[in-house]
Amino acid sequence: MVRRWSSRWRSMEILVVRGGSVGGSDLGHLCLRFHSALISATKPEDLFVAGIDTTSSTVEWAMAELLRNPNKLAKAKEELCEVVGEDAPLEESHISKLPYLQAVVKETFRLHPPAPFLLPHKCDEVVNISGFQVPKDAQVFVNVWAMGRDPTIWENPNMFEPERFLKCEINFKGNNFELIPFGAGKRICPGLPLAHRSVHLMVAFLLHNFEWKLADGLTPENMNMVEHFGLTLKKMQPLRVQAISVKDN
């Protein structure tokens, strides 16, 4: 087991989202106070398991979505060229100056959250949500996958449109309940700052240093984007691509 049920109990905010519109104040989000049963990562190796699969599958989904949408890929590359320069090395300080790249990462988390139900929590007391009574001790899952594709929250929810994040201030740091791939509140993923840096840097590095082509005769139209839910939400069919270094030319 990656994480174990802990005997301790702590309180946190669990967010159950239904309805509403992006950026609006009346999102119809219910912010419920639960006391969550803890699943604790107590061993150092747990941190690796928690961090590696989630990060790598996010990078794979981001690249898959960009290859399926060549114009978005071109836009991200163009931004990198302008901000970093064609031959200059990418540095961490560039990330904050790359709004389109940041939007690509947000859009990837919206459509493909690596932990689609977050981690299980447990209700510490009876709670009423919109007329539904959640009994004490009920196990609570937050379906962030469904929230990311809810048409009452997002326009064209099934389309990969990073541009939607250029028009709003939504981030995934636990303040905007439409987008909480890392959870929110006290039990928010402690690896968020590291994951934030790693995912942006990896995607930026891959785009900045290589030209990308789909392998095996695939075209953007016939790519298989089916998801497989194991430890994390991965691509059922691993992305197969051809990377051509632009630095050697």
Ligand code: HEM
């Ligand atoms: C794309 C990257 C990542 C995503 C999407 C992600 C997502 C999550 C989520 C949804 C949770 C559960 C939050 C909840 O209980 O509601 C979690 C917990 C956790 N994550 Fe991450 N994570 C990522 C990367 C990392 C990294 C890089 C590390 C460490 C190096 C890490 C360490 C942990 C640990 C230790 C927990 C359990 C915390 C606890 O028991 O309270 N994660 N993560």
